Amino acid sequence: xxxxxxxxxxxxxxxxxxxxxxxxxxxxxxxxxxxxxxxxxxxxxxxxxxxxxxxxxxxxxxxxxxxxxxxxxxxxxxxxxxxxxxxxxxxxxxxxxxxxxxxxxxxxxxxxxxxxxxxxxxxxxxxxxxxxxxxxxxxxxxxxxxxxxxxxxxxxxxxxxxxxxxxxxxxxxxxxxxxxxxxxxxxxxxxxx
Numbered sequence: 001x002x003x004x005x006x007x008x009x010x011x012x013x014x015x016x017x018x019x020x021x022x023x024x025x026x027x028x029x030x031x032x033x034x035x036x037x038x039x040x041x042x043x044x045x046x047x048x049x050x051x052x053x054x055x056x057x058x059x060x061x062x063x064x065x066x067x068x069x070x071x072x073x074x075x076x077x078x079x080x081x082x083x084x085x086x087x088x089x090x091x092x093x094x095x096x097x098x099x100x101x102x103x104x105x106x107x108x109x110x111x112x113x114x115x116x117x118x119x120x121x122x123x124x125x126x127x128x129x130x131x132x133x134x135x136x137x138x139x140x141x142x143x144x145x146x147x148x149x150x151x152x153x154x155x156x157x158x159x160x161x162x163x164x165x166x167x168x169x170x171x172x173x174x175x176x177x178x179x180x181x182x183x184x185x186x187x188x189x190x191x192x193x
Contacts, residue, residue: 023069041160051172054098067092098122110180115173123165
């Protein structure tokens with residue numbers, strides 16, 4: 001019994017490390033800068049991997065993988081390094097929400113609709129938290145903007161956040177369904193069990 005629990009813990013730690021690496025790499029790839037009148041936004045695949053972390057690992061392990069991978073990405077970017085702890089929390093919410101909805105509401109039943117709904121809930125949760133972070137931290141604290149100017153700057157981030165969220169809602173379930181089938185056929189069952 002104890003050996004089985006140790007094996008499961010080692011498996012989860014390895015999967016968290018793998019997913020954290022995929023989140024970090026996904027946050028860099030393709031890294032397309034999207035110009036807008038209010039500043040530059042980016043398109044990347046990090047949100048897909050954050051949602052996938054929750055879908056595969058469950059809420060807590062998924063939050064850890066999503067948060068760690070995103071924070072690691074920030075640590076390698078001199079413009080974002082100071083935001084790494086905040087990113088750990090905000091992106092951790094992405095994995096937490098996806099895993100909580102998928103495993104608590106849908107009981108881990110893998111199909112595209114269940115995983116898409118879980119990814120959508122995670123995207124909405126993250127976008128809300130990210131907008132608050134952009135307003136308070138980036139707008140009011142770092143840039144010292146007035147509340148009106150901070151809201152305008154924050155709204156400039158909304159289009160790319162929505163686009164990245166929509167991409168995650170479409171592609172994370174595709175990967176999730178395929179990987180759940182692969183885990184099952186490898187006799188690993190559901191990763192978060």
